[in-house]
Amino acid sequence: MASKERIQRLKEETRVNILEASLDIVKEEGWQSLSMRKIADKIEYTAPIIYEYFANKDAILNELTRQGFVKLSRQMEEASSAHTSPAEQLEAMWLAYWNFAFANKELYQVMYGVEMNCCTFENSCPDIQGPANMLWDKITELVPKENQTEEYICTKYYTFWSVVHGLISINMTRQTRQSTDDINKQVLKDAISGIINSIK
Amino acid sequence: MASKERIQRLKEETRVNILEASLDIVKEEGWQSLSMRKIADKIEYTAPIIYEYFANKDAILNELTRQGFVKLSRQMEEASSAHTSPAEQLEAMWLAYWNFAFANKELYQVMYGVEMNCCTFENSCPDIQGPANMLWDKITELVPKENQTEEYICTKYYTFWSVVHGLISINMTRQTRQSTDDINKQVLKDAISGIINSIK
DNA sequence: TACCTTTGCTTAACGGTGTTAAATTATTTA
DNA sequence: TAAATAATTTAACACCGTTAAGCAAAGGTA
Numbered sequence: 001m002a003s004k005e006r007i008q009r010l011k012e013e014t015r016v017n018i019l020e021a022s023l024d025i026v027k028e029e030g031w032q033s034l035s036m037r038k039i040a041d042k043i044e045y046t047a048p049i050i051y052e053y054f055a056n057k058d059a060i061l062n063e064l065t066r067q068g069f070v071k072l073s074r075q076m077e078e079a080s081s082a083h084t085s086p087a088e089q090l091e092a093m094w095l096a097y098w099n100f101a102f103a104n105k106e107l108y109q110v111m112y113g114v115e116m117n118c119c120t121f122e123n124s125c126p127d128i129q130g131p132a133n134m135l136w137d138k139i140t141e142l143v144p145k146e147n148q149t150e151e152y153i154c155t156k157y158y159t160f161w162s163v164v165h166g167l168i169s170i171n172m173t174r175q176t177r178q179s180t181d182d183i184n185k186q187v188l189k190d191a192i193s194g195i196i197n198s199i200k
Numbered sequence: 201m202a203s204k205e206r207i208q209r210l211k212e213e214t215r216v217n218i219l220e221a222s223l224d225i226v227k228e229e230g231w232q233s234l235s236m237r238k239i240a241d242k243i244e245y246t247a248p249i250i251y252e253y254f255a256n257k258d259a260i261l262n263e264l265t266r267q268g269f270v271k272l273s274r275q276m277e278e279a280s281s282a283h284t285s286p287a288e289q290l291e292a293m294w295l296a297y298w299n300f301a302f303a304n305k306e307l308y309q310v311m312y313g314v315e316m317n318c319c320t321f322e323n324s325c326p327d328i329q330g331p332a333n334m335l336w337d338k339i340t341e342l343v344p345k346e347n348q349t350e351e352y353i354c355t356k357y358y359t360f361w362s363v364v365h366g367l368i369s370i371n372m373t374r375q376t377r378q379s380t381d382d383i384n385k386q387v388l389k390d391a392i393s394g395i396i397n398s399i400k
Numbered sequence: 401t402a403c404c405t406t407t408g409c410t411t412a413a414c415g416g417t418g419t420t421a422a423a424t425t426a427t428t429t430a
Numbered sequence: 431t432a433a434a435t436a437a438t439t440t441a442a443c444a445c446c447g448t449t450a451a452g453c454a455a456a457g458g459t460a
Contacts, residue, residue: 069331072331073331073334076331076334076335077334080334080338086338086341086342087342087396089338090335090338090339090342090392090396091389091392091393091396093334093335093338094335094360094364094388094392095388095389095392097331097364098364098367098368098385098388101368102368108368112369131269131272131273131276131297134273134276134277134280134293135276135290135293135294138280138286138289138290138293139290141286142286142287142290151383154383155383155386155387155390158367158383158384158387159363159387159390159391160294161366162362162363162364162366162367162387162391163359163362163363163366163391164294164297164298164362164366166361166362166363166364166366166367166369167298167358167362167366168298168301168302168308168312169312169366169369183351183354183355183358184358185298186355187355187358187359187362188294188295188298189291189295190355190359191359191362191363192290192291192294192295193291194394194398196287196290196291198394
């Protein structure tokens with residue numbers, strides 16, 4: 001019977017609907033308030049139905065993560081194919097990575113575990129800016145007076161922080177393999193002295 | 201009556217106990233499974249008591265975050281004070297930042313919103329390594345054959361990713377100020393071409 | 401057509417969460 | 431000792447993820 005296929009197609013569809021509804025909710029209210037019951041509401045079913053398509057809530061997040069990586073791969077390949085020299089291709093790929101992260105904020109967050117807990121708290125508490133200020137001031141000390149524009153210092157500060165925080169994030173999200181720790185510390189030291197030397 | 205002060209001291213103490221218990225639980229079972237009832241269990245009270253010391257669960261996290269930044273500041277200052285030249289001081293401060301992150305993993309996670317969701321999933325799903333492989337291969341292309349050791353390519357790959365992912369994380373956790381977007385993109389491009397040029 | 405079986409879906413429930421209000425116990429004060 | 435206040439617990443609410451039981455419609459079979 002051909003109705004079997006129609007039903008199969010409908011099932012495919014609600015599977016997609018579940019994923020889309022999830023992403024919609026996250027876009028509207030953030031990862032924290034994504035719940036099975038809200039997803040069910042959005043697809044006009046009750047919660048237990050979802051378990052016929054996904055083993056549990058984590059499985060939904062995992063599938064979204066997977067699709068995120070597939071999408072990212074596609075966009076990076078596309079960016080790369082617009083150039084011929086490897087150097088240009090590599091730069092294009094990283095720019096595509098960057099663009100993907102902001103065009104698909106929610107996906108990137110679940111893919112790389114970037115949370116944003118306490119944005120409001122951050123501005124209301126002076127202690128939090130302590131380390132930032134210390135580093136900012138020290139960088140300012142290093143920059144010759146004639147180049148001490150806020151923009152230049154800001155650029156250097158962000159470059160520093162990106163490298164260090166990025167390396168830390170990578171090492172924290174992946175389980176630490178003892179063997180690569182030395183490499184990471186080497187990357188860190190190289191990067192830091194590299195940036196310091198770039199300050200003029 | 202001096203008993204007033206003693207009681208005040210006891211209250212101070214359970215406040216500290218709540219924070220310590222929270223951190224203990226997180227160290228043992230992770231942020232996800234930190235609950236008011238578990239904290240209460242650990243300090244040998246019932247859950248509602250906690251609300252006399254903290255407005256809600258978020259307030260506990262915020263206080264831990266604050267204390268994290270205070271501790272980080274102290275350690276960075278200490279590191280800095282061991283040197284005299286600004287360049288050495290700056291490097292020491294970043295190394296202190298690095299060391300803090302791994303010596304106080306849980307604090308760093310709540311301070312900077314670094315989650316580790318799906319470590320197990322990551323290894324079980326090939327799609328996830330797509331982008332990583334693409335970049336790895338492209339970097340390999342750029343490295344002259346005589347320098348194509350795994351360690352060298354790994355170093356470059358991590359350096360790239362650190363910069364880009366770090367910048368993205370920073371821009372995501374802080375609310376995006378439109379004005380600094382240009383600076384960030386400039387940092388990104390500078391960093392990428394800097395690393396590309398450093399490949400030999 | 402009548403019966404049985406399968407399917408799709410919902411309701412109800414369990415144990416957990418953060419949080420609040422009421423009740424209870426202990427302590428201090430008059 | 432009695433009243434007032436403080437400290438703490440119990441009970442409850444609304445939510446969460448998840449599972450088991452129940453029901454109603456559809457399909458197949460005699």
